[in-house]
Amino acid sequence: MSQVEVRNVTKRFGRTVALDDVSIAFEDGGFFALLGPSGSGKTTLLRTIAGFHFPDSGSIRIGERNVEKVPVEKRDIGMMFQNYALFPNMSVAENVGFGLRVRKVGSAEETRRAREALELVQLGHLGDRRPSQLSGGQRQRVALARAIVTNPKVLLLDEPLSALDKTLRVDMQIELKRIQREVGITTIFVTHDQEEALTLSDRIGILRDGRIVQAGPPREVYNRPVDAFAAGFLGEANWLSEGALAGLTLPADPSGRRFATRPEALAISAAAPAPGMNAVRGQLVQRVFAGAMATCLVEVDGQPWKLIARDRDIPELPGDGAVWLAWAPQDTLVVPA
Amino acid sequence: MAEVIHAQDRRRLLTLLGPAYLWLTLAVFLPLSAMLFFSFLSDMPGDAPDWGVTLGNYTQFLENPTYATLLWKSLKLGVTVTLFCIVIGYPCALVLAKSIKGRAREALFLMVILPFWSNSLVRIFSWAIVLRGNGVLERTLNWILPFDIRLNLMFTTEAVVIGLVHSYLPYVILTSYLALQAIDDDLIDAARSMGASKLTILNRLLLPLSLPGLLAGAVLVFVPVVGSFMEPRILGGRMGTYYGTVIEDQFVAVYNWPLGAALSFILLAVVLVILGAASPVLRRART
Incomplete structure (x- = not known):
């Protein structure tokens, strides 16, 4: 559990500037939503924090460590993907235990911690199933268990709920929030759904064209937007x-x-x-x-x-x-x- | 499809599948049946007036150990060529599917498929030019290396293997590529986010998930290589006597079709037994 700090990060892909001098801090244990239209750079920012991209300039700190040149494998993060990205050739328990096995914690501890994580998402009884035998909501929970089982410093969520239908999504929002509180992990999630951002997060960052337009608590951003874009994007004006x-x-x-x-x-x-x-x-x-x-x-x-x-x-x-x-x-x- | 098929559907099914089955009957079933029939004859009808039905062609295989020796040699050749195709082809497919994007991928793909588009005889004789003493390979090596080197690979087992690997490599690359490409890149990203090294990702994700494709490619290589005769004959010379060349001899040189047919069916049976023995592994890979 750590604070994440992004300072003056710029990232270009060819001629397009995906992130333009972005500076933003994510508080320890907070739930932060990155909100913006497609192409605003929110996913690029998340993937840069994750370590899939290295910034062209600027620095990224996770906890006490400067990580802008550290590859994703060594950043100690947990990440959840839009399509869950569960490994189809492994059972649910093996999926959850994967990160532990990579860290060579020993098979007894691997089994114990994988079960604990599955119990946290209320799927303790499904460890032997294959991902293909699960429903969308269950896959979601497995992906979440897999992302937090290694006690990463930060949990990154890339549009985690967008593939679910509406009722299930609301259930999962509540569940996600509960688990995040319980674990107390610094969480950053990307969404284009403003309602989801308002429901889940205690801070919001609105992005546009690779820049942070406004960041702050949801109520403050909603009631005191800094410009017309922020006013129109978060809520209606x-x-x-x-x-x-x-x-x-x-x-x-x-x-x-x-x-x-x-x-x-x-x-x-x-x-x-x-x-x-x-x-x-x-x-x-x-x-x-x-x-x-x-x-x-x-x-x-x-x-x-x-x-x-x-x-x-x-x-x-x-x-x-x-x-x-x-x-x-x-x-x-x-x-x- | 599990439900009851109505009469109308059955008629439609028949019309759609009919041409394919007709073609299979004409092009595969009938010739194979004829060959199977020939394999039990003592002589070809028309060649000798006193032809009759016999098991002699099959017992010849048992009586003369040369055939079994050659079959064993051909099977070893099949395994060698298949292994080389896997060792060379799978990494190629991996790079092609996961590292290279866009135009470069198309260009490389074309180069992979190119051997398919050239005539196999041309291909083999081109290798002859490269591999023979004072050939392209030897000259190039002598030009690069400071010391003198004598390299005549022509008419060796190595030459046969090189020619066959070149001919059949595209199968492994194509099947592995398709299997690898179907693997979602997010899976790799997810594994990386959990701290997995490239080797772990290869061993625990990419290989298991693409194994069906890789094995399909291996089967596509192994089966024809065991019966191959052209590459062994041209590139192998005296060393190039294999089971396939013996069969070919029976048809085109000795003109003993019944024996050639019998040897072919023994080969078919052996290959089927090998694939049958391997099928549990193949099936496990599919799930």
Whole structure:
């Protein structure tokens, strides 16, 4: 268990710059999500920390050790792959014991620790099976057990849950979080699923074009995005056009800034809202009922806006679709233009 | 397929498979049956008026130890050539499948397949030019090395092995390549992340997972090499008498087709017995 520190790392593949002067620290025992669109460099960053790539410049520390020139075999990491990458020619127990056997811990200890790891992921009874005889969720757990059995300094997860269907994914998220807490291992995981990032991690890093756009606790990144990309990528943002700013209480000088709201911060009504609230007029395009929650798509000054609220909190709306959208002034997002 | 096949499906199956079976019957089954029939004749009908059915051709194999000696020699040749093909071909396939990407791979692949596209006689005589005394190989070595060297490999067992390995190497490379390429690179990355060295990865992952392909290639080499006659004859000269050349002699020189046919079927039986004995190993590799 160690702190991981990436300092000024640049990595090029041919002419493309995959990582552009990236500096980021991963706290000891923390659960860190790297989030970004495809091609943002998040996987490259993970694989560079793992040791599959060596940075062109910059340094990487795992614990007390500078590892930027150490190959992956010697970095003492645990990694979980998108497609699990279980060895099909070995049993589940052999898969989990592989890293221990490589470290020559002795067969008795290998068996004991492999069983412990399998019990941790609640698969103690399946050690003799082949990976091909397991379900997707079980394979996932085996891959996790295999990644942590050697007590690595850091656990790296490359889109670990993206191959699972939605219900199973939520179960695995909870399970992953439980095991991570139990083991206390520094965990870095890559995902393009923002909900997953918010659910699991205690810190988030948003990447774009090989740079870290913003890093911090999920709530902070969500509520105070540093730029329009971060605001739009983590959660959804309703942008206020310049013409709509008049009469609103804004937290900052509008010159050189853009303002937005989150869909869940809005209230919709047919009548003008109480004074003290920010409000804009809009035209209701669609109201989508989804059980407990409902989504309203509203056109505001030519911009598409979205509102998410409990369905019961949305009042009867007029037939002509002319509505007010209101939010508390402190819920306004501010980013540089 | 395990369910009941309806009449309509059966008809469709027959139409689709029919041509293939017809071809197999015409091209494989009938000639083989004819040969099997010949192998039990005392003389070819038409050659001698008093031909009859006999087991004599098969007993000849037992009576004359030369045949068994030559068969043993041919089997040893098969094992030698197969081993060389594996030792040379598997690393080639490994590099081709796991280290080289893109255009370079295509170019190298072409060079691997090239022996297949050249006429085998041309190929063998080219080796003759290279291997003979004062040939390409000897001259090149003398040109590079500071001391004088005499190297005449022509008409030796080594020449036969070199020629055969060159002819059959592509089989091992192709089958191993396909098996290796099917192995997900993430498996290798996963093993590396657990601290496995390259050797461990080769022994515990790549070899076991590609063994079916490697063995398929080995079988594809072993079987024809045991019965080979062209390379032994041209490159082996006096040393090149093998079981295959004896069979060939029966057909083209001595014109004793029944004996040639009998010897062929004995070879077929021996090869089948060897493959049958090896099949548990082959089957285990597949799972």
